[in-house]
Every structure is written in structure tokens, then in C-alpha cells.
Amino acid sequence: MNIQRLIRPTIKALKPYSSARDEFQGVPADMVFLDANENPFENGVNRYPDPHQNRLKSILSDIKGIPTQNMLLGNGSDEVLDLIFRMFCEPNKDNVIILPPTYGMYEVLANLNAIETIKVPLSESFQPKVDAILNETNVNSKLLFLCSPNNPTGNSFSTDDVERLLKQFQGIVVIDEAYIDFSSQQSWLNRLEEFPNLIVTQTLSKAYGMAGIRLGICYASTEIIEVLNTIKPPYNVNELTQQKAIENLNKKELAANQIADILKERDILITELKTISFVLKIYPSDANFFLIQVDDANKRYNQLINQGIVIRNRTTQPGCKDCLRITVGTASENKKLIRVLQDIQSK
Structure with a gap:
């Protein structure tokens, strides 16, 4: 060329x-x-x-x-x-x-x-x-x-x-x-x-x-x-x-260890999210985040905001109706996310 x-x-x-x-x-x-x-x-x-x-x-x-x-x-x-x-x-x-x-x-x-x-x-x-x-x-x-x-x-x-x-x-x-x-x-x-x-x-x-x-x-x-x-x-x-x-x-080892931790936490998060009833689909990910489809993206997004957790609402994007994008956080942040989602589910 x-x-x-x-x-x-x-x-x-x-x-x-x-x-x-x-x-x-x-x-x-x-x-x-x-x-x-x-x-x-x-x-x-x-x-x-x-x-x-x-x-x-x-x-x-x-x-x-x-x-x-x-x-x-x-x-x-x-x-x-x-x-x-x-x-x-x-x-x-x-x-x-x-x-x-x-x-x-x-x-x-x-x-x-x-x-x-x-x-x-x-x-x-x-x-x-x-x-x-x-x-x-x-x-x-x-x-x-x-x-x-x-x-x-x-x-x-x-x-x-x-x-x-x-x-x-x-x-x-x-x-x-x-x-x-x-x-x-x-x-x-x-x-x-x-x-x-x-x-x-x-x-x-x-x-x-x-x-x-x-x-x-x-x-x-x-x-x-x-x-x-x-x-x-x-x-x-x-x-x-x-x-x-x-x-x-x-600090080559530090970056490698953090990447490994993020991937491990991503797998844990995905496993836990499969137990949440209003999570309808979890899309495969090769990144430090993943996309999920829920019953009502706007509602779930606002519920998480009210509990002090910020994710990304992607429902307006083509092919992403009622989808939320979740970045993998630290182990404690991810546990808080799951705990809040479980509380929302139980109400």
C-alpha cells in the first residue's frame, strides 16, 4: 500500500x-x-x-x-x-x-x-x-x-x-x-x-x-x-x-501482579453476578471490565448510585439496551458491589 x-x-x-x-x-x-x-x-x-x-x-x-x-x-x-x-x-x-x-x-x-x-x-x-x-x-x-x-x-x-x-x-x-x-x-x-x-x-x-x-x-x-x-x-x-x-x-513485577489480581477478581465478580436475579446476561470479557444486561439499566444504575457505587450506564449505546459496564475494583470494592446488589435483590 x-x-x-x-x-x-x-x-x-x-x-x-x-x-x-x-x-x-x-x-x-x-x-x-x-x-x-x-x-x-x-x-x-x-x-x-x-x-x-x-x-x-x-x-x-x-x-x-x-x-x-x-x-x-x-x-x-x-x-x-x-x-x-x-x-x-x-x-x-x-x-x-x-x-x-x-x-x-x-x-x-x-x-x-x-x-x-x-x-x-x-x-x-x-x-x-x-x-x-x-x-x-x-x-x-x-x-x-x-x-x-x-x-x-x-x-x-x-x-x-x-x-x-x-x-x-x-x-x-x-x-x-x-x-x-x-x-x-x-x-x-x-x-x-x-x-x-x-x-x-x-x-x-x-x-x-x-x-x-x-x-x-x-x-x-x-x-x-x-x-x-x-x-x-x-x-x-x-x-x-x-x-x-x-x-x-x-516495577515490572508490580504490574504483572496487579493484572493477575484484576483478572482473578473479574472471575469472582462474574461468578457472583450469576446469582443476581435481575442480571439477565454477562458478556465475555478480555478487559478489566465487563458488560452485563439487566432488567432495567436506569433503575439499577440509580440504585447503585444511591448506595455510593458508580458504574457506567451504556443502555443508550447501539446493541446495549439495558446494559451496564462494570470496572473490576479491589477485592473489598467488589465485595461491596455484590453485597449491595444482593440487598437490592432481597427488597
Whole structure:
């Protein structure tokens, strides 16, 4: 696939901003910096951060097995996704494909960038309808968003379906793997070199427990990453975020243990929920949350709110009538949820 034909002409012609740290890097510790109009008094954050996050990328490279030149870091996955829109989609001309029910920011970002959104709902089993997707595309279809494991349904998409879309969709396929660390399926990172039109996005907000620092990751071909680097803000990932990410990523056993605990608690929660009479269905999950169908989502949601428990009411989403999304909490939080549901059931 010719990726260059998909990139907006104005983006291809763009001359990137060159920051002070772009122009001068890799210097001795005693170098005097008088180039960036910074406050010279040292406090740990008085200097601009590394605009390319080299140390952090090196750690991620070791963890994920992907070269640093194949990754871009952003201020949360939302910034990464917005940059992808800006790179490929011409305002008021191009369109993107989304598969509801799915992550709501895809449509929000499309609207912000004046891009048409074509919606092709998932099947009843929450899988992509490949033929319908391909039939809806046209010459202006630049991006296809696949959230796998999917939010809010929790399931992973069929490998065969995703592979077919990667081969036949004539644009960029963005696979959002925010929840991949909880899944038994392999990440599509393992096949990044096979598909030049593949972009994989991940995050440190979920399995790594760093939602508060806002760090999203984009993995793609060097051809795509090089262009994204020209359009990202020069210092888009701040120093404190980089420091905290490096600190926590070095605690490899902690993340692995927490993932194992969450998966164990998910299974316990699902088992307990099967005893609640107004829980009509529990959907399979590859994430740290799961979707349930109840008799009356609005009623049950409000009952839980009144008892100090906040979950997500997804009843307005396509294919999710009377569905609630429950995030797996700590053992004590999950026990409280079950206890409250049992009290509601007994009344």
C-alpha cells in the first residue's frame, strides 16, 4: 500500500517546528544552556523535557519488543488519535469508519476535525461485519477504528476478521489496544511489519495504573511515525509524566501482579453476578471490565448510585439496551458491589 497517497498534502509539505532541544542534544552534564529562555535556577523541572522521550521509549522498547523508531508518545491516547486524524484526514472531505458500540472519542475527534463519521454497527455478538464495512467505504475513507478488546463490550475481535480488514481496507487501520494487557489474545504489535497500513495504539492508563499521568503510545511504521513527529507539539509529554512512567515501568513485577489480581477478581465478580436475579446476561470479557444486561439499566444504575457505587450506564449505546459496564475494583470494592446488589435483590 502506498501510504504517501493517504497523507494530506499540507502535512507532507509541512516544515516541522525545531525546538531548542531538537537542535542541541546529547551533551555533557556541565554544559551551560542559554538557548531556550528557561529559568536557570534548578528545581527539577525548570528545563524543557526531552521532546522525543528517548529514555522512556527505550524502556517501552524492551517491554514491547518494538524499536523506538516505531513509536510515538502522546498526552494520553486522545492526543495520539487526534494527530492521526490530522495526518490523514482532509477536513470537510474525508471520512472515517467506526463500529458502534465503541469508544466515544473517535466520533468526538472526527467532529473536531470536521471529518465525516460512517458508522457500521457491530454484529449481535459484537464482532465486525467485514462485508458491511468494506461496502460502506469509498475513496475518501481514510481511517478505520477497531477497538480490541472493545469498549464498552469487553470482547476481542476475531483475528481472521481483523486480518481481512487490514488486507482489503484501502486506508489506515487503527487498532486501539488500550486493554490488551488483560487479554489472552496476542497484540497486533507482533504483526506490525506485515501491514504498512496498521497503527496500534496503547496506553499506560489501564494495566499499568497510570491514568493520572496521561501517556498514550502509537506504534506504526517508521514512515508513519516520522510524519507524526513533524506535527506533534514539541514538548507534548511533560517531564513529570516521563519521570513517573519510567519509575513505574521499571516495577515490572508490580504490574504483572496487579493484572493477575484484576483478572482473578473479574472471575469472582462474574461468578457472583450469576446469582443476581435481575442480571439477565454477562458478556465475555478480555478487559478489566465487563458488560452485563439487566432488567432495567436506569433503575439499577440509580440504585447503585444511591448506595455510593458508580458504574457506567451504556443502555443508550447501539446493541446495549439495558446494559451496564462494570470496572473490576479491589477485592473489598467488589465485595461491596455484590453485597449491595444482593440487598437490592432481597427488597
